[in-house]
Amino acid sequence: MSLSAADENFAKELFSGLGKVTTRKMMGGLCLYLNGVIFAIVHGSGSIWLKGAGRFIAELEAAGSRRWTYQRDGGKEIAMPYWSLPEPALDDPEIACDWANRALAHLK
Secondary structure, eight states: OOOHHHHHEEEEEETTGGGGGGEEETTTEEEETTTTEEEEEEEESEEEEEEOOHHHHHHHHHTOOOOOEEETTTTEEEEEEEEOOOGGSOOOOHHHHHHHHHHHHOOO
């Protein structure tokens, strides 16, 4: 599945409060960067995933975020270091940017 232009624009607008967010298309989705640090991806389905590290992972899980996993050929499940953007953040750029800043704090 390939990311639609509407999904790409939505993600850029959602995180525009962070400053100059740059993007890179990758494998049907989009990587989001701030100052060269990847903090989120937009899956080809349009879903947004924050990069998790350290103690931030527990915060994401406490907010109901789920980890991105996929099945490899042969059925082996692979877990990626990305968690779904908490639901309230999908409708509120201020909340989305707060979550992104918290992700970035643990990635630097």
